[in-house]
Amino acid sequence: MSIFFEFARRNLGRHKFRSVLAVVGIVIGVLALTALGILGNSIRLSVTEQLYLVGNELVVFPHGEPLISEKNFKTLERVADAIPVNSQADRAVLGSETGAVMIYGMRATDLPKLLDIADGQFFKHGSLNCVVGASLAAEYDLRVGERIIIREQKPRIVGILKERGIGFDINPDNAIIISEKLFSTLYEPEGYDFVIVRVEDIDKVEAVKEEIENRLNKKEEVVSVMEMKMIVESLKEFFRMVSVFLLGIGSISLAVAGVSILNVMMMSTVERTKEIGVMRAIGTSRRGILLMFLYESLILGAVGGVLGAMLGFGVGYLIDVWILGKASYLFTPSSVAYVFVGIAFGVGTSVFSGLYPAWRASRLKPIEALRFE
Amino acid sequence: MEVVRLVEVTKVYELPRGSVKALDDVSMSVGAGDFVSIMGPSGSGKSTLLNIIGCLDTPTSGEVFIGGARVSGLSDDELTRLRLERMGFVFQHFNLIPTLTALENVEFPMLLRGMREREAKERGKQLLRAVGLDEGLGEHKPSELSGGEQQRVAIARALANDPDIILADEPTGNLDSKTSKSIMELLKMLNERGRTIIVVTHDPLVASYTARTLKLVDGRLVG
Numbered sequence: 001m002s003i004f005f006e007f008a009r010r011n012l013g014r015h016k017f018r019s020v021l022a023v024v025g026i027v028i029g030v031l032a033l034t035a036l037g038i039l040g041n042s043i044r045l046s047v048t049e050q051l052y053l054v055g056n057e058l059v060v061f062p063h064g065e066p067l068i069s070e071k072n073f074k075t076l077e078r079v080a081d082a083i084p085v086n087s088q089a090d091r092a093v094l095g096s097e098t099g100a101v102m103i104y105g106m107r108a109t110d111l112p113k114l115l116d117i118a119d120g121q122f123f124k125h126g127s128l129n130c131v132v133g134a135s136l137a138a139e140y141d142l143r144v145g146e147r148i149i150i151r152e153q154k155p156r157i158v159g160i161l162k163e164r165g166i167g168f169d170i171n172p173d174n175a176i177i178i179s180e181k182l183f184s185t186l187y188e189p190e191g192y193d194f195v196i197v198r199v200e201d202i203d204k205v206e207a208v209k210e211e212i213e214n215r216l217n218k219k220e221e222v223v224s225v226m227e228m229k230m231i232v233e234s235l236k237e238f239f240r241m242v243s244v245f246l247l248g249i250g251s252i253s254l255a256v257a258g259v260s261i262l263n264v265m266m267m268s269t270v271e272r273t274k275e276i277g278v279m280r281a282i283g284t285s286r287r288g289i290l291l292m293f294l295y296e297s298l299i300l301g302a303v304g305g306v307l308g309a310m311l312g313f314g315v316g317y318l319i320d321v322w323i324l325g326k327a328s329y330l331f332t333p334s335s336v337a338y339v340f341v342g343i344a345f346g347v348g349t350s351v352f353s354g355l356y357p358a359w360r361a362s363r364l365k366p367i368e369a370l371r372f373e
Numbered sequence: 374m375e376v377v378r379l380v381e382v383t384k385v386y387e388l389p390r391g392s393v394k395a396l397d398d399v400s401m402s403v404g405a406g407d408f409v410s411i412m413g414p415s416g417s418g419k420s421t422l423l424n425i426i427g428c429l430d431t432p433t434s435g436e437v438f439i440g441g442a443r444v445s446g447l448s449d450d451e452l453t454r455l456r457l458e459r460m461g462f463v464f465q466h467f468n469l470i471p472t473l474t475a476l477e478n479v480e481f482p483m484l485l486r487g488m489r490e491r492e493a494k495e496r497g498k499q500l501l502r503a504v505g506l507d508e509g510l511g512e513h514k515p516s517e518l519s520g521g522e523q524q525r526v527a528i529a530r531a532l533a534n535d536p537d538i539i540l541a542d543e544p545t546g547n548l549d550s551k552t553s554k555s556i557m558e559l560l561k562m563l564n565e566r567g568r569t570i571i572v573v574t575h576d577p578l579v580a581s582y583t584a585r586t587l588k589l590v591d592g593r594l595v596g
Contacts, residue, residue, distance in 0.1 A: 003484050010472035278468040281429055282530065283457025283485050285450055367429045370464075 004288055008295035011268065019300065022257075022264045026304025027311065029254030030346040034312025035319060036246035037338035042320050042329035044239040052167035053235070057228040058197040058209055059169050063221045067191030072222060075215050076195055080208050083110040084192040085170060086183050092176065093149035094140040101136065102175040103150065105183025113198065115172060120144035120159035126181045131159040133173040148176065151186060168231055169196045197225075205229050254345055257304070258353040261297055265357035269293065276361055277369025286362040293358030294351060301350025302343075309342040375441065376537050376569050377403040377426055382435035384421050384592075395421040396432070397592040403538070403571060408564040410572045410580040413589035419573045420542060422589065426571060427460050427540045428452045440537055457485055461531025465543035467523040469515040475526045476501065476511035482533040500529040504559060521552035528559060532568075539563070541572045545579055557582045 012019040060076060062068045068076075068084075076082040086105035091098055108125040115122075115131075123129040132142055137160045147154045161172055183189070199208045209225050216223050269276070276289055316335070320327045329335055384396040395418040403409055403426075413419045424430040425437060428444055437444040439459060447455065456462075469478045476497050483493035501511050504525040515523055524544060531539050541560065545553035553576075561582050564570050572583060580586045588595050 003481070007472065014472065274468070275470060278464070278470065280453070281427070281456065281462050282482055283453055283460075283534075285453045288485070367424055370429070370468075 002291065002295075004292040005295045007292045008299055011272075011292070012296055012299060015268075018264055018267075022261050022300050023304040023307070025257035025260040026254070026301055026346050026350055027308040029250070029257040029349065030305050030308025030342040031312040031315060032253045033247060033250030033345055034309050034338050034342035035315040036250045037243070037341060038313070038316030038330065038335045039319050039323070040239070040243035040246040041332075041335045041338065042316075042324055043242065045329045045332065045334070046324050047239070048235070050165050051235070052165040053228065053232050055229040055232050056199045056202045056205055057169060058199065058205065058212070059226045059228065060195040060197060060212060060223050061226065062191070062194070063217075063224045065191075065222060067189060067193060068195055068223060069191045072216055073192060073195060076197060076212060079197070079211050079215065081113075081198045081200075083107070083113060083196040083198065084180075085194055085196060086180070086187070086189050087170070087193045088183070088187050090150060090186075094136070095142060095146070095148075097140060099140065102171065103183070103186075104170055104172065104175055104177045105180050105187075105189075106177055107180050111177070114170065114196070115164065115177075116162040117159045118162040120157070123158050123179055125179070127158075127179050128153070128155055128182050129158045130155040130176050130178045130182070131161055132157055132177070133161050133171075133175050134163040135173040136175065139174075150176070150178075153182065153186060155182060168226065168228060169194075202229065251345070254349050257346075258349040261300060261350050261353035262357065264300075265293060265297060265354050266360075268296070269357045269361040272361075273364060273369050273372040276364050277366050277372065280364070280366035281370060289364075290358050290362035293361050294354055297350045297354025297358070298347065300354075301347040304350065305343040305346025308346055309339045312342050313339050374405040375402050376405050376407075376439070377401075377571070378438040378441075379426070380436045380438075382422075382425060382432040382437065384418070384425065384430070385433045394592050396425070399435070399589075399592070399594055401587060401594060403569060405537075405569055406564070406567055407585060408561070408570050408572075408583045410574055410583040410586045411589060412574060412577075412580050412586055414575065417589045418592040419575075419589050421592075423540055423542055423571065423573045426538070427462060428455050457482060458534055459537045461528075461533070461536040461539040463524070463527050463531050463539065463541035463544045465546040467515070467520070467527045467547070469523055469526055469530070471515055474512050474514055475506070475518065475522075478515070478526055479529045479533055482530060486534055497529070497533070500532055501526070503532075504529045505555075519552075520548050521555065524548065524552075524556050525559065528556075528563075532563070537569060539568055539570045541570065543574055543576075544572060545574070545576065550578075553578070 060068065073082065073084055088103045089100060090103055092101050108123055108127065111122045118134060122131060142157055144157055144160060147156050155178055163173055197208065199205050205227060209227055212225055279289065317327050317330050320330050379399055379401050382396055382399045386393045386395055399422065411419045411422060421430065425432055431445065439455065473481060479497040479500050480493040483496060484490065498511060506522060506525050510518065510522060545556055548556060557579060560570055572579060574580055
């Protein structure tokens with residue numbers, strides 16, 4: 001290692017208390033940055049994990065009218081793979097209890113396109129049976145084979161669905177899904193509440209959306225098309241903003257630490273003016289002086305950065321457990337990355353803050369520095 | 374052989390109250406193996422003269438030659454190299470580096486020059502012995518040494534890169550008379566072994582050790 005590194009090490013040891021305070025500043029800054037970075041990332045992971053997001057889906061809602069007419073649905077079907085959905089909130093007898101529940105009416109052929117079965121099977125076309133969502137089944141302890149009661153109908157549960165998460169199209173986890181035929185018998189709808197359109201190629205989503213609007217909203221607007229891709233994008237954007245905001249808060253404390261390093265280094269250069277003069281006189285180059293001071297800020301930054309990042313990871317763990325109730329998001333690469341981001345920013349801030357003092361020290365004229373008392 | 378040659382050197386300091394002529398048309402030369410003292414009252418310009426010879430300062434006009442080579446026009450890096458390789462400095466306040474041990478202070482210029490650590494350590498020990506310091510003192514920090522011991526370390530440091538000239542600015546200025554004598558004896562001994570030494574002083578006793586004395590009054594050489 002260079003002799004100037006050794007100089008730097010010993011110089012920091014001369015004012016231990018001052019060096020420790022400077023390191024503490026960096027530790028706090030890096031800790032905040034790392035912990036908040038991990039928090040932001042964990043929130044993102046935990047929310048997206050609970051969401052059911054498919055980029056290649058469009059959801060078509062009626063606009064101005066309560067339902068999408070059969071005629072308009074036929075038009076949609078010509079554009080792409082269209083899945084008509086009816087929905088109705090109603091009370092139902094589930095096991096021994098009665099509860100409010102969402103009821104979807106869907107075609108039997110569409111079920112496998114959107115849902116997975118956990119137990120039993122899907123109902124057949126025109127069936128009077130039903131399938132129920134995972135959460136609903138768990139909540140009311142529903143089994144395959146049992147009957148539930150909706151108004152005067154008593155559909156039998158033939159299947160229990162796999163958990164899917166919160167969606168922007170349908171939310172089957174807490175719902176009962178029945179066939180189109182049963183739904184018509186119960187509620188006699190004259191159209192559909194919304195239509196899910198699935199586009200094969202995700203890059204053609206925009207084009208399909210445009211075509212739907214062109215065909216249906218020719219004279220007046222009768223449908224509005226919600227683009228799942230856009231929701232995915234805006235969610236990503238939202239979490240990016242959350243991360244930037246949290247990192248911003250972390251950066252502020254790191255900036256404060258940077259100022260304290262700058263202060264410490266400026267004090268050192270002034271105190272050691274004469275010594276710098278001696279070193280220059282006996283043959284130390286400007287570069288040597290510059291290196292010596294940069295190494296000092298590098299050591300402060302590296303020590304503070306590593307300590308801060310380790311503490312930040314620990315604090316990130318506590319926050320995750322406290323806010324999200326579990327620490328599993330902590331050990332994902334995108335969370336662990338913040339440890340290294342923290343170290344890098346700690347070292348970077350410190351060295352950056354040391355640049356000006358080091359440069360100033362290296363530019364001292366030996367003769368003037370020697371005269372300094 | 375000529376080690377130092379100054380030709381019509383003038384140094385003017387621009388101060389807020391007006392310019393001050395610290396050196397006025399000074400021409401001189403120092404040959405290899407000379408032991409020269411520069412005397413004069415304070416403010417006579419003797420330190421300025423020493424700094425110009427030591428390439429720490431540059432003249433306003435005139436030329437400086439070190440070992441026959443012209444100094445003016447050299448870059449900061451080149452001047453630094455020149456000081457490292459050809460000059461040895463001894464200061465009034467010893468000016469050892471406080472974070473380094475006595476031995477490390479002596480090693481430092483050798484390491485700067487790129488010598489290997491082991492070699493530098495060996496030579497450093499030799500030099501400390503040569504200036505009359507006990508082996509054990511090498512591991513001490515400057516603050517643990519007496520003034521005389523510190524100045525011996527400083528002289529050893531000045532000798533580290535086997536310089537052409539040793540420049541000493543009031544080397545005994547901070548020492549009692551007994552220690553002063555022993556330091557001058559040491560410099561005299563080094564001169565007798567062939568070192569070129571230039572000492573700035575206002576102490577006639579110090580000057581009495583040297584073979585030649587230059588007197589400086591108001592920036593001019595007299596006599």
